[in-house]
Amino acid sequence: MNPFPYSNDNKRYKSLAYENSRRGLKVYKAVIDAGLSCPNIDGTKGTGGCIYCDGGSGYFTASPAVPINKQLADELIRIRKKVPDAKAVAYFQAHSNTYAPLAVLQKMFETTLSHEGVCGLAVATRADCLSPDVLDYLAELNFRTNLTVELGLQTAFDETAAKINRCHSLADFRQGYSALKSRGIRVTVHIINGLPDETEDMMTETARVLGKMRPDGVKIHLLHVINGTCLHDMLKRGQYIPMSLESYTNTVVRQLEVLPPETTIERLTGDGDRRTLVAPLWSRDKLRVLGTIDKLMAERNTWQGRLFGKETPV
Numbered sequence: 023m024n025p026f027p028y029s030n031d032n033k034r035y036k037s038l039a040y041e042n043s044r045r046g047l048k049v050y051k052a053v054i055d056a057g058l059s060c061p062n063i064d065g066t067k068g069t070g071g072c073i074y075c076d077g078g079s080g081y082f083t084a085s086p087a088v089p090i091n092k093q094l095a096d097e098l099i100r101i102r103k104k105v106p107d108a109k110a111v112a113y114f115q116a117h118s119n120t121y122a123p124l125a126v127l128q129k130m131f132e133t134t135l136s137h138e139g140v141c142g143l144a145v146a147t148r149a150d151c152l153s154p155d156v157l158d159y160l161a162e163l164n165f166r167t168n169l170t171v172e173l174g175l176q177t178a179f180d181e182t183a184a185k186i187n188r189c190h191s192l193a194d195f196r197q198g199y200s201a202l203k204s205r206g207i208r209v210t211v212h213i214i215n216g217l218p219d220e221t222e223d224m225m226t227e228t229a230r231v232l233g234k235m236r237p238d239g240v241k242i243h244l245l246h247v248i249n250g251t252c253l254h255d256m257l258k259r260g261q262y263i264p265m266s267l268e269s270y271t272n273t274v275v276r277q278l279e280v281l282p283p284e285t286t287i288e289r290l291t292g293d294g295d296r297r298t299l300v301a302p303l304w305s306r307d308k309l310r311v312l313g314t315i316d317k318l319m320a321e322r323n324t325w326q327g328r329l330f331g332k333e334t335p336v
């Protein structure tokens with residue numbers, strides 16, 4: 023028997039599918055590239071970006087040269103081939119989608135919301151790209167639509183953040199996260215496993231630190247080595263060793279144990295571009311990864327949140 027309360031199948035974590043079914047929602051994501059930049063690319067904070075960055079880490083987006091309305095229309099055609107009449111949350115995934123003057127963001131989001139097929143916004147950005155005027159606008163949008171802001175934390179360790187050229191600290195993250203939460207905005211946080219020199223204990227500690235902030239959603243990623251990135255060069259020089267399936271799944275189970283049980287787990291595997299993925303190649307088999315996590319949790323008779331709030335060493 024599954025002892026985890028927020029599940030209607032064998033999952034011992036609160037999956038996005040469970041959360042949507044509980045709310046009677048069938049939500050699809052229309053992935054949009056608005057063509058914005060990032061302060062870690064344009065020289066404001068850094069140049070070259072994070073060592074794993076592949077053109078803004080927006081994997082499934084159209085060219086930003088395509089107008090947003092056309093991108094939305096194309097995405098809805100794709101989605102409605104499977105589910106006629108489906109509505110979609112417009113997911114601004116690539117780069118930092120609050121990193122522009124307010125007027126630019128207003129035009130971008132208002133155009134999107136006026137599209138007949140759109141029922142909400144998911145806005146991926148950095149915690150250090152939330153100016154007061156943008157925060158106020160997001161708070162206003164939050165009254166009008168189903169809004170989620172997605173923030174990348176990646177790691178709670180500033181020494182790792184320096185190694186990956188993130189140009190962004192845990193303190194930066196806390197500030198941006200708190201500013202959103204204090205305005206009642208739903209926040210999903212991304213963390214990455216397999217960052218250079220991080221141990222399983224460190225990755226679990228990142229989840230524990232994040233769990234204390236009680237995020238609405240979490241996306242757990244595996245670090246992918248993508249062709250042509252700095253990380254790819256490190257791999258070729260023997261300076262980076264990708265994570266094994268065993269280590270990744272063991273770490274994810276430990277992370278789920280220390281996250282709050284009410285946090286929705288929106289992703290447990292990465293979704294890299296298969297054509298440019300260099301390593302780890304086992305990550306292509308998502309069903310195997312998810313199945314291994316389910317099996318481990320059942321074998322250990324554990325569940326999301328079992329160690330949440332406990333100061334046991336991880």
Ligand code: SF4
Nearest residue numbers: 060071072075078117
């Ligand atoms: S924050 Fe995102 S878009 Fe900016 S450099 Fe890092 S991965 Fe790329």
